Amino acid sequence: MSLFKWINNVSNNERPRKAWFSFVCLIFIVLIIIPSIFVVLKMFTEWDIVSGVLGDPEKTSLIWGALWNSFSIAAIVTVVDIVIGIPMAWILVRKQFRGKKYLDTLMDMPLVFPTGALGFSVVLFWGAPNGIDIPGLGMVLSPYIMLILLHIIFTYPYMVRSLSAILEQIEPNYETAAMTLSASRFTAVRTITLPLFRAGLVTGTILCFARSLSETGGTYAALLLMNANGIFFTGPTFIKHMKEIQDPTAMGSMILISVLMIVFALILLVVVKLLIMRFKIPIKKVWPHLGRKLSRGAVPKLKDAFSIAFLAIIVLLPTFYIFTYLTQPMADIDFVALMSAIGTSFAVAGVAVVFGIVFGIPIALYIARKRDTKLGKILDNLVNVPLIIPTTALGFSLGLFWSTIYAGGSLNLLMVVLGHMAFTFPLVVRNISGAVEEVDQSYEEVAMTLGAKPFQTFTKVLMPIIQSSVIAGAILAFTRSLGETGATLAIDRSANTVPVYIINLLDAGKHSEAAFCSIILIAICFVFMLVLRLVVSRGGRHT
Amino acid sequence: MKIRLDNISMRFGDFYAIKNISLSIARGEYLTILGPSGCGKTTLIKVISGIWQPTEGKVFVDERDVTDVPIEDRDTGYVFQNIALFPNMTIKENVGYSPRVRNMPEEEIDQIAKDHLELVKMFDRAGMLPSELSGGEQQKVAIARALASGSKMLMLDEPFSALDARVRVELRYEIRRLVKKLGITVLHVTHDQEEAMSVSDRIILMRAGGIQEIGTPLDMYRNPKSIFAAYFIGETNLMECTVLDKTKAGRTVLRLRGGRTVRASKSSFYSGDPVVISVRPENVYTANDGLEAKVIGIVFMGTYWRIRTLAETSDYIDYNISANDEVPQIGDEVRLVFNKKATKVFERPEEGLEEAIKLE
Ligand SMILES: Nc1ncnc2c1ncn2[C@@H]1O[C@H](COP(=O)(O)OP(=O)(O)O)[C@@H](O)[C@H]1O
Ligand SMILES: [Mg+2]
Numbered sequence: 069m070s071l072f073k074w075i076n077n078v079s080n081n082e083r084p085r086k087a088w089f090s091f092v093c094l095i096f097i098v099l100i101i102i103p104s105i106f107v108v109l110k111m112f113t114e115w116d117i118v119s120g121v122l123g124d125p126e127k128t129s130l131i132w133g134a135l136w137n138s139f140s141i142a143a144i145v146t147v148v149d150i151v152i153g154i155p156m157a158w159i160l161v162r163k164q165f166r167g168k169k170y171l172d173t174l175m176d177m178p179l180v181f182p183t184g185a186l187g188f189s190v191v192l193f194w195g196a197p198n199g200i201d202i203p204g205l206g207m208v209l210s211p212y213i214m215l216i217l218l219h220i221i222f223t224y225p226y227m228v229r230s231l232s233a234i235l236e237q238i239e240p241n242y243e244t245a246a247m248t249l250s251a252s253r254f255t256a257v258r259t260i261t262l263p264l265f266r267a268g269l270v271t272g273t274i275l276c277f278a279r280s281l282s283e284t285g286g287t288y289a290a291l292l293l294m295n296a297n298g299i300f301f302t303g304p305t306f307i308k309h310m311k312e313i314q315d316p317t318a319m320g321s322m323i324l325i326s327v328l329m330i331v332f333a334l335i336l337l338v339v340v341k342l343l344i345m346r347f348k349i350p351i352k353k354v355w356p357h358l359g360r361k362l363s364r365g366a367v368p369k370l371k372d373a374f375s376i377a378f379l380a381i382i383v384l385l386p387t388f389y390i391f392t393y394l395t396q397p398m399a400d401i402d403f404v405a406l407m408s409a410i411g412t413s414f415a416v417a418g419v420a421v422v423f424g425i426v427f428g429i430p431i432a433l434y435i436a437r438k439r440d441t442k443l444g445k446i447l448d449n450l451v452n453v454p455l456i457i458p459t460t461a462l463g464f465s466l467g468l469f470w471s472t473i474y475a476g477g478s479l480n481l482l483m484v485v486l487g488h489m490a491f492t493f494p495l496v497v498r499n500i501s502g503a504v505e506e507v508d509q510s511y512e513e514v515a516m517t518l519g520a521k522p523f524q525t526f527t528k529v530l531m532p533i534i535q536s537s538v539i540a541g542a543i544l545a546f547t548r549s550l551g552e553t554g555a556t557l558a559i560d561r562s563a564n565t566v567p568v569y570i571i572n573l574l575d576a577g578k579h580s581e582a583a584f585c586s587i588i589l590i591a592i593c594f595v596f597m598l599v600l601r602l603v604v605s606r607g608g609r610h611t
Numbered sequence: 612m613k614i615r616l617d618n619i620s621m622r623f624g625d626f627y628a629i630k631n632i633s634l635s636i637a638r639g640e641y642l643t644i645l646g647p648s649g650c651g652k653t654t655l656i657k658v659i660s661g662i663w664q665p666t667e668g669k670v671f672v673d674e675r676d677v678t679d680v681p682i683e684d685r686d687t688g689y690v691f692q693n694i695a696l697f698p699n700m701t702i703k704e705n706v707g708y709s710p711r712v713r714n715m716p717e718e719e720i721d722q723i724a725k726d727h728l729e730l731v732k733m734f735d736r737a738g739m740l741p742s743e744l745s746g747g748e749q750q751k752v753a754i755a756r757a758l759a760s761g762s763k764m765l766m767l768d769e770p771f772s773a774l775d776a777r778v779r780v781e782l783r784y785e786i787r788r789l790v791k792k793l794g795i796t797v798l799h800v801t802h803d804q805e806e807a808m809s810v811s812d813r814i815i816l817m818r819a820g821g822i823q824e825i826g827t828p829l830d831m832y833r834n835p836k837s838i839f840a841a842y843f844i845g846e847t848n849l850m851e852c853t854v855l856d857k858t859k860a861g862r863t864v865l866r867l868r869g870g871r872t873v874r875a876s877k878s879s880f881y882s883g884d885p886v887v888i889s890v891r892p893e894n895v896y897t898a899n900d901g902l903e904a905k906v907i908g909i910v911f912m913g914t915y916w917r918i919r920t921l922a923e924t925s926d927y928i929d930y931n932i933s934a935n936d937e938v939p940q941i942g943d944e945v946r947l948v949f950n951k952k953a954t955k956v957f958e959r960p961e962e963g964l965e966e967a968i969k970l971e
Contacts, residue, residue: 250684250709
């Protein structure tokens with residue numbers, strides 16, 4: 069209490085406030101931004117080995133191939149997500165039906181699964197000859213198609229969540245008003261709701277794209293099970309592969325592909341933002357008859373049915389397919405090793421989230437409240453950087469940075485934590501700043517006029533309002549950290565987190581054990597989330 | 612358009628927002644709906660315009676059953692309580708929205724939008740976005756947008772609530788003149804009694820999901836059929852008393868609390884009946900003789916004085932005096948008499964007077 073009082077008194081002066089904020093910014097730059105893009109600098113200092121790779125057509129063609137796979141898969145997946153995500157967001161936000169709560173929870177399930185387990189499960193489901201054979205054709209899915217199916221699963225929730233967050237804020241009366249003016253529902257949505265959707269579309273697109281580009285664990289597991297490993301690469305699996313082979317030129321290849329992925333991803337971020345913001349849905353032309361036909365009767369029903377079917381068949385069934393292992397005899401599980409991996413994972417995720425909250429809130433507040441200032445704009449864009457950079461490249465860059473500074477090598481776990489802090493940070497900040505923007509500033513002003521000091525105003529007025537978004541951001545960051553494979557591997561190949569543990573089991577051909585470990589982990593995560601929700605909703609009721 | 616409601620109810624769960632409403636509205640009639648907040652006013656016009664389907668009952672327009680016709684084919688203008696201008700379109704695009712979705716040619720859309728913006732004197736703002744306008748201006752645009760649909764039925768949900776008093780008065784006569792000229796049937800929800808009194812052909816007074824009373828403004832003011840109507844529309848003094856007798860002319864003679872007798876208008880009550888009388892402040896005068904009362908409050912109402920007294924009957928009785936007249940002092944003793952003709956007699960409600968005028 070006395071500490072609280074002390075902070076409260078200190079917060080009344082501008083100077084300590086500024087000092088604290090400067091410190092936060094410094095931490096953000098030094099601990100997160102610089103290590104994330106350090107590899108770009110490294111490329112120039114190590115130009116010799118990089119140019120060596122560039123001169124080798126065999127290597128460059130491998131790199132270009134991996135990049136092409138990564139970016140084209142991400143693009144296809146994002147487009148599919150948008151098309152399928154919009155009607156789903158509609159169902160979740162605008163429709164009232166029984167069981168909606170369950171649908172809502174199911175939607176997030178793929179986020180709880182360790183990605184390695186997910187890749188495993190998806191290949192089991194779709195992969196002939198063990199899984200589903202495309203009927204009659206005897207066709208076996210290529211790795212490319214398989215990865216698209218896989219990546220849709222863990223990007224889809226991000227898209228639906230981003231879109232429904234925006235949809236919730238769009239006044240439903242707009243559509244009703246349009247309909248009293250003789251517009252069909254279809255026309256109303258096309259001319260009013262969709263154009264208002266852009267912000268959500270930008271967020272969703274960036275999240276999906278980045279998530280797909282970053283994905284390592286599931287992708288690796290899928291390729292491994294399809295025996296395509298070492299033949300078919302995406303950017304992240306290429307880096308993982310290079311880390312494993314004993315090749316003197318591997319360093320050059322890794323630097324090159326990391327830099328290329330970072331640069332392309334950043335360019336894409338800008339282009340996507342501009343494209344979506346500039347692109348105008350044409351609202352001048354309308355087709356009253358077509359609109360009415362599409363708004364009534366079978367079409368909307370079919371659309372809803374299709375969305376639900378897509379969710380069930382493309383997303384949920386493959387996700388849960390791994391549970392079929394439960395019908396088989398229990399594998400021998402090394403519980404000590406598994407529990408220690410789970411412990412490590414929870415510890416890493418916990419530290420990353422706490423860091424995100426403590427240092428993320430000041431930055432989020434600044435972005436939300438001072439968006440129009442120069443620093444606000446800079447921070448707003450910088451925060452997106454670790455989000456859009458593929459985590460494997462980020463981890464690789466971060467590893468290079470810290471090993472340049474400290475060559476001891478015994479601090480590997482700390483470096484893994486730093487890596488997880490970097491890519492979870494934007495998730496926390498984005499969630500909080502989004503929520504703060506929604507809060508009318510006059511609440512805080514009123515509190516101040518009543519004599520509250522800045523820190524008190526924050527804890528007593530703002531915090532209770534944005535609490536749920538802080539928690540949502542924390543959960544998102546936590547699960548993201550739990551599932552992360554690529555960054556962990558790129559920093560420390562021997563790190564003992566669960567996703568790495570499961571990948572190693574798969575690598576060793578212990579499929580059954582990997583499946584059972586995944587199921588145990590999923591169960592633990594599920595219970596953890598459930599307890600968290602309970603605690604949160606109980607806490608929420610008090611305030 | 613002629614509108615007829617046949618036993619309409621709207622239920623949310625097991626709560627009836629409106630219940631068993633039957634009503635006929637003539638073509639071109641201007642109706643206002645008055646009532647305490649939460650009584651179902653918005654629900655009623657949403658059901659009439661097809662935004663909501665009633666859970667029971669039928670809606671007829673020109674004697675055609677339209678209960679199941681979807682909103683977009685109802686052809687009913689509607690101005691929302693929260694305005695709901697489309698934020699991604701300019702003012703002009705908003706007003707031109709209805710002709711556009713009916714696929715009219717570009718020049719015609721343009722003309723209609725222009726005409727209606729001029730109607731509400733907002734043409735100079737045509738290129739702005741809704742967020743750049745004040746609340747009042749937005750409401751004007753919302754009205755223009757609804758009128759631009761050319762429909763012959765218009766629902767207004769408290770459309771003037773964000774306007775300042777002078778603009779509000781100007782606009783309401785303007786709207787009335789306009790809809791009368793175009794022959795539009797209007798249902799106008801308001802909480803402003805003066806507005807309801809001055810623009811409507813008939814007033815619907817609602818209470819707790821039902822229609823309490825319907826009538827012309829004058830009739831409702833002069834001859835309310837219930838204590839609630841007398842209390843809710845205008846201002847009135849209510850006093851509990853007992854019928855003593857009838858005069859030869861048929862007037863009711865009553866005994867107030869404390870024993871003094873007064874005369875009131877004709878009624879069908881008999882000696883001994885417990886009743887309530889209602890007399891509006893402007894029908895209470897001071898005199899040399901009459902009810903003893905003590906002045907306890909004096910307020911200048913802008914054009915007249917409102918004097919509050921505590922009468923010997925232990926009722927509070929208010930009366931008015933002209934702004935030019937001498938006002939009494941607080942604590943002064945006055946003697947009050949009522950205008951007999953304007954003193955209305957109601958049955959004393961079983962549930963008690965308080966309950967009878969409760970707003971829920
Ligand atoms: N969508 C709804 N769901 C449940 N109850 C509603 C809904 N809309 C209105 N109500 C209830 O119906 C009653 C009447 O509401 P409304 O028609 O909006 O009243 P008002 O006369 O103030 O316009 C209120 O008690 C309100 O709580
Ligand atoms: Mg209302």
